[in-house]
Amino acid sequence: MSQGGHVVILGAGHAGGTAAALLRQYGHEGPITLVGDEPIAPYQRPPLSKAWLKGEADAGALALKPLEFYAEAGIDFRPGVRANRITRGPKTVALSDGATLTYDQLILATGARAIALPIPGADLQGVLFLRTAADAEALKAAVGPGKRLAVVGGGYIGLEVAASGRALGAEVVVLEREDRILARVACKVLSDFFQGYHQQHGVAFELGCSVTGFEGEGGRITGVRLADGRVIACDAAVVGVGAHPNDELANDCGLETARGVVVDLDARSVSDPNVFAIGDVAHRPMPIYGERMFRMESVPNALEQAKQAASAITGRPRPPGECPWQWSDQYDLKLQIAGYAFDVDEVLVRGDPTSGKFAVFHLAGNQVQSVEAINAPPEFMMGKQLILNRKPVDKAKLADPAVSMKEVVAQG
Numbered sequence: 001m002s003q004g005g006h007v008v009i010l011g012a013g014h015a016g017g018t019a020a021a022l023l024r025q026y027g028h029e030g031p032i033t034l035v036g037d038e039p040i041a042p043y044q045r046p047p048l049s050k051a052w053l054k055g056e057a058d059a060g061a062l063a064l065k066p067l068e069f070y071a072e073a074g075i076d077f078r079p080g081v082r083a084n085r086i087t088r089g090p091k092t093v094a095l096s097d098g099a100t101l102t103y104d105q106l107i108l109a110t111g112a113r114a115i116a117l118p119i120p121g122a123d124l125q126g127v128l129f130l131r132t133a134a135d136a137e138a139l140k141a142a143v144g145p146g147k148r149l150a151v152v153g154g155g156y157i158g159l160e161v162a163a164s165g166r167a168l169g170a171e172v173v174v175l176e177r178e179d180r181i182l183a184r185v186a187c188k189v190l191s192d193f194f195q196g197y198h199q200q201h202g203v204a205f206e207l208g209c210s211v212t213g214f215e216g217e218g219g220r221i222t223g224v225r226l227a228d229g230r231v232i233a234c235d236a237a238v239v240g241v242g243a244h245p246n247d248e249l250a251n252d253c254g255l256e257t258a259r260g261v262v263v264d265l266d267a268r269s270v271s272d273p274n275v276f277a278i279g280d281v282a283h284r285p286m287p288i289y290g291e292r293m294f295r296m297e298s299v300p301n302a303l304e305q306a307k308q309a310a311s312a313i314t315g316r317p318r319p320p321g322e323c324p325w326q327w328s329d330q331y332d333l334k335l336q337i338a339g340y341a342f343d344v345d346e347v348l349v350r351g352d353p354t355s356g357k358f359a360v361f362h363l364a365g366n367q368v369q370s371v372e373a374i375n376a377p378p379e380f381m382m383g384k385q386l387i388l389n390r391k392p393v394d395k396a397k398l399a400d401p402a403v404s405m406k407e408v409v410a411q412g
Helices: 014-025 067-072 133-142 156-167 188-200 248-252 299-314 377-389 395-399 405-410
Strands: 007-010 032-035 075-078 083-087 092-095 100-102 105-108 112-114 148-152 171-176 204-207 211-217 220-226 231-233 236-239 243-245 275-277 282-285 293-295 325-330 333-339 346-352 357-364 367-374
Touching: 007 014, 014 032, 014 075, 014 299, 067 075, 083 248, 133 236, 148 156, 148 220, 156 171, 156 188, 156 325, 188 204, 188 325, 188 333, 188 367, 220 236, 275 299, 282 299, 299 325, 333 377, 346 395, 357 377, 367 377, 377 405, 395 405
Parallel strands: 007 032, 007 105, 032 075, 105 275, 148 171, 148 236, 171 204
Antiparallel strands: 083 092, 092 100, 112 243, 211 220, 220 231, 282 293, 325 333, 333 367, 346 357, 357 367
């Protein structure tokens, strides 16, 4: 494939920034334009709910590359600008600053945005989200000793915020509409473990509750109203109830979407060979799970798809497939998750949850579909191999911590 075409990347997050760097690393000689709506260079987002909130990192420390890298690499980085319209016929992108770009290949890395609750008081000052560095900065200013923080949503982001809030000395309550935290993303064993651990650190929980509004005075939040009439007093509230892909540009220009831009194994749009979509905005295949396609929100997925797109554009072989994975850090706990629990008929716990070091394996027959590992790197690493290689496993050995994971994999 030609190395001289103009590649335009819309979105300067982890996926977009990595794709720009990889294109140069892989030998692309043509112009590259990286468009991002934030005022700073691409940065790591996972530490926002942890190191940034606790004052242990700033934009410079989290940057994927130093700002000068982009100019030195011949990458035209345009911060603080967003794309307004894609016209696929003439291959143009209209930007918010009035400029128009013409592309040969276009990479959509527009990410996802936090879902806002359509309830009274949602526009009050102190009703916060956590997707960007600006969000993290606003939250950091709102929490501290003597402050009361309400977290709406008991998913991983909400729990990470809760842990950081406690580390900063704030009182924290997690409000979850399901009857357990992590109900949509983890098994009950993990939900019970994390709830207990957070409670040991002073976090309160309200489960099975519905948030109907935010109360305020003078334009600032003072509490969260529940469906049963109670008001949970707070100085700030973080809403963490999921994210929606920023796929409006793709929809408007006629690309196929399914809550994300539908792409193939090269991260190429199934509607247009000159358009790619990577990261949180992509609805992608994962062959180890058959014909399923789904959207993943994780740094490893952003990196993998950046490699796929950059390889396809530069004519390199497609990178080998990976097992999807993600992680969450809370207090002194590291949760590492590999795979997805599709078609599971058995859940197997290896180790003792009360020890703070264990793993939960999700199986379909004798195949591992997913593993959730708490402070258990061998189970995570070997579990990834079992998932990716689709090897059958001896369940008795897998359940026995006295049998090494290497032996489990070798005898699978």
